[in-house]
Amino acid sequence: MTDRHTLLSSIATEADRDISIASLFDAEPDRLENFVMREGPLRADFSKQALDAAGLKALLDMAAKCDLEEWRSKLFSGEKVNTSEDRAVLHMALRGVGGTDENKAEVAAMRQRMADYADTIRADGKFKNIVHIGIGGSDLGPRLVADAFEASAEQSLTLRFAENVDGASVNDAIKGLNPAETLAVVVSKSFGTQETKMNGESVRSWLGEYGNSNMIAVTANRAGAVGFGVAAENVFDFWDWVGGRYSVWSAVGLSLQIAYGPDVFADFLDGARAMDLHFRDQPLQENLPVMMALVGIWNRNGLGYGSQAVIPYSRRLRKFSAFLQQLEMESNGKSATRDGATSTLTCPVIWGDEGTNGQHAFFQWLHQGTSEGRYGGAPVDFVAVLKDHENRPAHHAALLANCFAQSEALMLGKSEEIVRDELGTRPDLDALAPQMTFPGNRPSTTLTLDELSPNALGHLIALYEHKTFVQGIVWNVNSFDQWGVQLGKVLATTILDEMEAGKSGDHDASTTALMQLIK
Ligand code: F6P
Numbered sequence: 001m002t003d004r005h006t007l008l009s010s011i012a013t014e015a016d017r018d019i020s021i022a023s024l025f026d027a028e029p030d031r032l033e034n035f036v037m038r039e040g041p042l043r044a045d046f047s048k049q050a051l052d053a054a055g056l057k058a059l060l061d062m063a064a065k066c067d068l069e070e071w072r073s074k075l076f077s078g079e080k081v082n083t084s085e086d087r088a089v090l091h092m093a094l095r096g097v098g099g100t101d102e103n104k105a106e107v108a109a110m111r112q113r114m115a116d117y118a119d120t121i122r123a124d125g126k127f128k129n130i131v132h133i134g135i136g137g138s139d140l141g142p143r144l145v146a147d148a149f150e151a152s153a154e155q156s157l158t159l160r161f162a163e164n165v166d167g168a169s170v171n172d173a174i175k176g177l178n179p180a181e182t183l184a185v186v187v188s189k190s191f192g193t194q195e196t197k198m199n200g201e202s203v204r205s206w207l208g209e210y211g212n213s214n215m216i217a218v219t220a221n222r223a224g225a226v227g228f229g230v231a232a233e234n235v236f237d238f239w240d241w242v243g244g245r246y247s248v249w250s251a252v253g254l255s256l257q258i259a260y261g262p263d264v265f266a267d268f269l270d271g272a273r274a275m276d277l278h279f280r281d282q283p284l285q286e287n288l289p290v291m292m293a294l295v296g297i298w299n300r301n302g303l304g305y306g307s308q309a310v311i312p313y314s315r316r317l318r319k320f321s322a323f324l325q326q327l328e329m330e331s332n333g334k335s336a337t338r339d340g341a342t343s344t345l346t347c348p349v350i351w352g353d354e355g356t357n358g359q360h361a362f363f364q365w366l367h368q369g370t371s372e373g374r375y376g377g378a379p380v381d382f383v384a385v386l387k388d389h390e391n392r393p394a395h396h397a398a399l400l401a402n403c404f405a406q407s408e409a410l411m412l413g414k415s416e417e418i419v420r421d422e423l424g425t426r427p428d429l430d431a432l433a434p435q436m437t438f439p440g441n442r443p444s445t446t447l448t449l450d451e452l453s454p455n456a457l458g459h460l461i462a463l464y465e466h467k468t469f470v471q472g473i474v475w476n477v478n479s480f481d482q483w484g485v486q487l488g489k490v491l492a493t494t495i496l497d498e499m500e501a502g503k504s505g506d507h508d509a510s511t512t513a514l515m516q517l518i519k
Contacts, residue, residue, distance in 0.1 A: 004337070004476045007062050008301045008344045014058040015302030015374070019050045021411050021441050028053055037288045039278045040271070041450040042459040044288055048411050049443045050375060051298050059294040060285055063474060068284065071473045076280050078103065078241070082480035083338055089480050091246035091465065095273040095458075097280065099241075106239065114236065114254055115262035122156055122258065127183045127214075129158040131173050131203055132255040134187030135195045138218075139163040140326050141248025141461075142187075142256055144319040145268065149260050151316045151389040151452035157183075159259040162203065165195040170202045179207045184215045185255045189244045191217070191224030194492070200228065218251040243480050245326045246465060264454050271458025279466040289466030292445070296379075296467065297474055299443060300348050305373035308348045309366065312383040313355040313403035316452055320383065321352035324464060331468045331479035338478050346475045355382070356402045367410065367438050380444040382407055383460070387451035403446070413440015 025031055025047070034056075035047035051059075074081050076098035078088045093099030093107055121127055132142055143161050162173035174182070184207060186200040204211040216234040217225035220242070225235045236251035248256075249269060257265045279289045299305045310321045332347035352358065366377045373379070384403045388396035416437040423429055423436075447463075449456040472479030495515065498505040502519075504512055 004066070004474070005344050007065055008297075008474075011058060011062060011297065011302045012304075014055055015298060019052055019055070019441075021048055021050050021443065024052055037286070037291060039288050039463075040274050040459055041453065041456040042275075042288075042463065043448045043450075044292065044463075045446045045448075046291060046295055048407050049295050049298070049379070049445060050303065050441060051295060051443075055298060055302070056294070059298060062297075063284055063290065063294060063470070066474050066476070068290070068470065068473050072280065072469075075469065082243075082478060084478050084481045084483070085240075087480070088241040089243060089246075089469075090241040091243065091249055092272075092276045092280075092462075094242065094249035095269045095276055095462070097273055097276040103239075103241070110237065110251060114251055114257055115266075117236075118254070118257040118262050118265075121183065122261065126181070127157060127258075128181040129160065129177045129183070130255050130258055131160050131162060131177070131182055131184045132187065133162045133170075133173075133184060133196055133199045133203060134218075134252070135163040135193060136326060136330075137244025137247050138187040138189065138193075138196065138252055140245075140319065140323045142253060144317070144323045144461075145248055145253065145256055145457065146259065147319055148316045148452055148457045149256065149264060149268075149454060151314075151385070153260045153264045153454065155259050156261065157259045159255060162199045163195065165198055167202075170199045173199075174203065174206050179210050179214065182207065182210075182214060183258070185218065185258075186215060186225070186228070186230065187218040187252055187255075188224075189220045189238070189242075189247065189252075191219045191221040191228060194489070197228065204229070216254075218254055245330055248461070268454035268458045271453075271455035271460075272462035273458070274455075275459045275462035275466065279462075289463055290470050292463065292467040293470035293474070295445065296348075296471055299373070299379045301345055303374040303443075305371065305379055306348050307371070307378045308350050309362075309378045309380045310350060310352040310383070311355045311358055311380055311403075311406075312352075313399050314383065314385045314452060315354055316389075317383060317385075318354040321350065323461075325350045327464060328468050328471075330482050330485070332472050332475060332477055333484065334475075334477040337476040339476075343475055343477055346477055347471070352380075355406070356399065359402065359406065363406070366442065367413075375441045375443065376439055377410070377442045379442075380407070380410065382444055382446045383449070384446065385449045385452045385456075389452055407444045407446050409438065409440075410442040410444050411440060413438035413442075415440075 031047050036045045078090055078099050080086055081089050090099045090103055093103045146159055160173040162170045184203045188196040207214050215230055217230040218236045219225045220238050220240055222235050222237055226232050236254055238250035242250050284290050310324055312320045328350050329347055334346055335343050337343045369377055371377055382403050384400055416433050419433045419436045468479055
């Protein structure tokens, strides 16, 4: 295995030349063929990246030197690739791919139990509402998926979420609901998370006499859930080989199964399964998650971009960038390698919002803002859905036109010469023309889904999961732990204990002054 600093520096050297994205379409006649990939309903167009065939070849050579294929085999065979926690990583087994016979048997049994439970609740009619309580990976996936399922599936029970420890979160979740008709689903892999336990307690006390009968739990810590007071027969398990941010496919998705039905959830799993098989079986150069990961490495380590925007042109995918923030930044936002050395540049900041809304906010910066990246602004992943699920053809056409126009505008820009021509002679021409010029040559990828079906959504999420894995291998970080969240959690507990005891503790002057504000 070659040293990552050397390998990634070679990518920086390769990228250190001016590439004109628009010119690549002439220079590389088969560019669309080479830079567009499809898996089922998902098409990915990487042709508007500032990456040419030579750059792509360098990236693929580098990936091979990182033993990517060996790591991929280890992942699917259930080796403990989460080395710092000594765990396998097998969220794919929840979709029926990879893992041991034992993993397969536990998954099959749990899937059956969830489907039976969901069917029973749906048929019984006693419950009209679900309050899903959880945070991070126990919230973002289910919330994103619930929004997206709305495009094509029918929600049979009202589904609300309580995640933040801010009392507004739980208050909003239970507002207007009848405890007798509400099922509380407390979801926590560890069952040690402050926010979830506090929200669980508050909902239990709101449930009153239904506090026991109307509360179930989903966890990898059964003893913790039972200790919290959930009846053992109401606990749904998952396993330490399912990372929190990769857990929506497990019993963490139980609320979704109850609200939308087990068949809808099964389609979602099948979509991810197709992407798993693609990732597992396709050679690196034809592999969609690998391509996406390498494009990201090019932008980060080659062109020096510190952030990556993700803009879904779909209201129903509005939580996608928040979901990816956890998936990518909690997985690869690290500065130590697997063996404890200092890493090279790793995960960029992931950010974004739904289109077209973002166009009226931060797109100014995307088109003309300065940044450390070679061509300015930030690389963008556009995500669009081709089918109109809203029965509003005019709206849908406008939505898609905006999406496609933005990637074209980012690439082509508008030269000062054209601007000057348009402005004609005027006294302020020299001052105004540069302000109205668009530099262009700003990279983007456009992902399209034929429709926003559960199956297509499964493809999309699994694509980013595998992208994240590949980048972690190239950066040589463990993508499956999250030590960086511990320190703040410990300090919050100390500060809360001290505030409750009326003590000021041993803190810096600023923190002490803040604590005194609430005395
Ligand atoms: O704070 C980070 C984190 O540990 C995430 O990794 C996880 O998804 C979230 O907290 C919630 O954890 P749990 O499911 O154990 O409550």
